[in-house]
Amino acid sequence: MAMTEFRTVFGSLKDFTKGEIEIIDDERRNYAFSNMFEVASKSAPYERVVVGKNLEYVLETVRAEGTSDWYTASHDEFALVMDGKVELDLVKLDDPHGIAPPGKAGAVKLHGDPAGRKMGLIKMGRGHQALLPAGAAYRFRASDSDAVGVILMQTILGDESVEKWSEICYT
Amino acid sequence: MAANPIEISASPVSNETGYRSFELGGFSFARDEYFAYISWTAGDQQLSHTMSADAFLRALMRAVAWGFFYGWLNFDSVFGTQQLYGRVKFFAGRYNPSYRDQGLDYEEIFDTPLAMETFKSLLRDWTNEGYDPFASPDETGTEWIGKKHGDNNEAVDREREVCRRMPGLPGDAPLRTDENGRPVNRAFLDVPQGQPEVHAEPGFEDEVHAHNLFGYLSRSDVTWNPSVSSVVKQSLFCPTTEEYILPVKHGNDRMEWFVQLSDQIDWEIEDKETGKPRAKVIMKAGDVAIMPADIRHQGFSKKRSMLLVWENGNPELPAMYERGELPVNLSGEF
Numbered sequence: 001m002a003m004t005e006f007r008t009v010f011g012s013l014k015d016f017t018k019g020e021i022e023i024i025d026d027e028r029r030n031y032a033f034s035n036m037f038e039v040a041s042k043s044a045p046y047e048r049v050v051v052g053k054n055l056e057y058v059l060e061t062v063r064a065e066g067t068s069d070w071y072t073a074s075h076d077e078f079a080l081v082m083d084g085k086v087e088l089d090l091v092k093l094d095d096p097h098g099i100a101p102p103g104k105a106g107a108v109k110l111h112g113d114p115a116g117r118k119m120g121l122i123k124m125g126r127g128h129q130a131l132l133p134a135g136a137a138y139r140f141r142a143s144d145s146d147a148v149g150v151i152l153m154q155t156i157l158g159d160e161s162v163e164k165w166s167e168i169c170y171t
Numbered sequence: 172m173a174a175n176p177i178e179i180s181a182s183p184v185s186n187e188t189g190y191r192s193f194e195l196g197g198f199s200f201a202r203d204e205y206f207a208y209i210s211w212t213a214g215d216q217q218l219s220h221t222m223s224a225d226a227f228l229r230a231l232m233r234a235v236a237w238g239f240f241y242g243w244l245n246f247d248s249v250f251g252t253q254q255l256y257g258r259v260k261f262f263a264g265r266y267n268p269s270y271r272d273q274g275l276d277y278e279e280i281f282d283t284p285l286a287m288e289t290f291k292s293l294l295r296d297w298t299n300e301g302y303d304p305f306a307s308p309d310e311t312g313t314e315w316i317g318k319k320h321g322d323n324n325e326a327v328d329r330e331r332e333v334c335r336r337m338p339g340l341p342g343d344a345p346l347r348t349d350e351n352g353r354p355v356n357r358a359f360l361d362v363p364q365g366q367p368e369v370h371a372e373p374g375f376e377d378e379v380h381a382h383n384l385f386g387y388l389s390r391s392d393v394t395w396n397p398s399v400s401s402v403v404k405q406s407l408f409c410p411t412t413e414e415y416i417l418p419v420k421h422g423n424d425r426m427e428w429f430v431q432l433s434d435q436i437d438w439e440i441e442d443k444e445t446g447k448p449r450a451k452v453i454m455k456a457g458d459v460a461i462m463p464a465d466i467r468h469q470g471f472s473k474k475r476s477m478l479l480v481w482e483n484g485n486p487e488l489p490a491m492y493e494r495g496e497l498p499v500n501l502s503g504e505f
Binding site for chain 2: 006007008009010011016017018019020021022023024025026027029030031032033034035036037038051052053054055057059075076077078080082088090092117118119120121122123124125126127128129130131133136152154155156163165166169171
């Protein structure tokens with residue numbers, strides 16, 4: 001008989017359950033197992049905590065609370081909203097290479113507001129993914145002052161990346 | 172001048188079952204109403220291995236759709252393939268100590284085009300009308316059973332969806348919609364379909380871009396078949412929807428990252444060489460973990476779930492691991 005009723009379970013800061021590792025002949029630390037909502041629950045606003053790392057490439061979990069600083073990168077990045085509502089401002093930098101030269105890896109934080117032309121605004125909710133184009137400045141806003149969001153970043157290890165594996169993973 | 176067609180070895184149609192049998196090097200493949208049979212010779216013995224035709228076809232479908240993927244595709248504890256990048260190794264018993272210790276294992280290397288053409292022909296011939304090896308058992312039923320009846324080439328010839336940067340950008344892969352024949356799957360009818368509000372200034376319409384990734388995934392018509400949905404140089408987001416059992420035990424030749432986007436998948440972890448159980452990794456929504464480079468893994472998803480497979484597409488990775496230049500896991504970072 002066909003199954004007809006389904007309920008899709010997503011996680012959130014307020015409601016998540018971290019999985020488990022049942023060890024038979026291994027070590028838990030070998031799996032670098034974390035939960036992004038747990039990580040965000042213990043992070044400072046817009047701290048970019050690395051939860052995945054494959055050579056130079058990383059996944060960062062970001063707690064979206066209030067308004068972030070401005071960032072840019074010499075390469076594309078992507079932001080996937082995992083919880084909450086997040087607004088994204090984009091500015092085409094007049095001098096992107098002066099801030100993030102070609103070959104500079106990862107996000108670079110700007111000092112103050114960006115000089116450039118406004119590109120647009122994106123309003124996102126859970127499951128929405130945005131392109132952060134190379135050479136553009138961007139900032140996030142958690143649009144609801146009472147709500148905190150969670151963003152998963154696809155990017156490259158950089159100056160803003162924070163690694164604290166033993167704090168976030170099963171050991 | 173047209174390229175020479177690849178010649179495969181296939182028998183005439185069986186009068187009894189309607190299926191063809193196939194040979195590739197020292198391997199023979201046959202099926203009947205219920206089972207697939209793989210045969211080889213080792214230690215002066217003719218050996219055969221029997222699998223459910225359903226399980227074999229599901230594994231075969233992934234081997235074809237993924238181009239033999241990377242690392243090892245263990246169809247079960249006996250038969251499988253190993254990606255050699257340009258060539259592919261078929262093995263029987265090689266990673267099963269009972270066969271290996273008795274010298275009864277067998278392996279043979281083939282040029283990938285010949286191996287692929289053989290597998291594609293086999294898949295088309297052994298797939299009956301109404302059976303889709305990409306679908307969950309709940310969706311596709313039992314049409315795989317019985318004598319040959321019709322085919323389903325439309326299903327088995329589906330190609331993996333790959334974007335260059337992000338779906339929906341000009342010139343890139345399309346978004347999935349009702350209009351282009353991608354309805355929401357029955358298991359994701361509760362997933363919100365609203366798109367982000369995109370307000371692009373004039374001149375930036377092609378760069379200011381976002382879409383509903385969860386909605387996109389809810390419209391996947393296949394299981395255990397990652398697409399590529401965003402690209403940062405060699406960093407590839409390869410999300411997929413999973414239901415029932417991963418049809419292969421995937422042996423890694425690199426670290427593979429999983430992000431559980433929704434629901435739950437239980438992963439059984441075995442030693443890559445021997446198949447000995449090592450761990451069970453239970454991943455729930457929001458969990459992030461690696462599959463280390465020295466294991467094989469198989470996932471079980473009770474309810475159709477969303478899994479983000481995150482890959483490093485650097486083609487040098489397998490050789491770097493083989494030379495011992497990279498760790499098999501991240502424990503050194505702790």
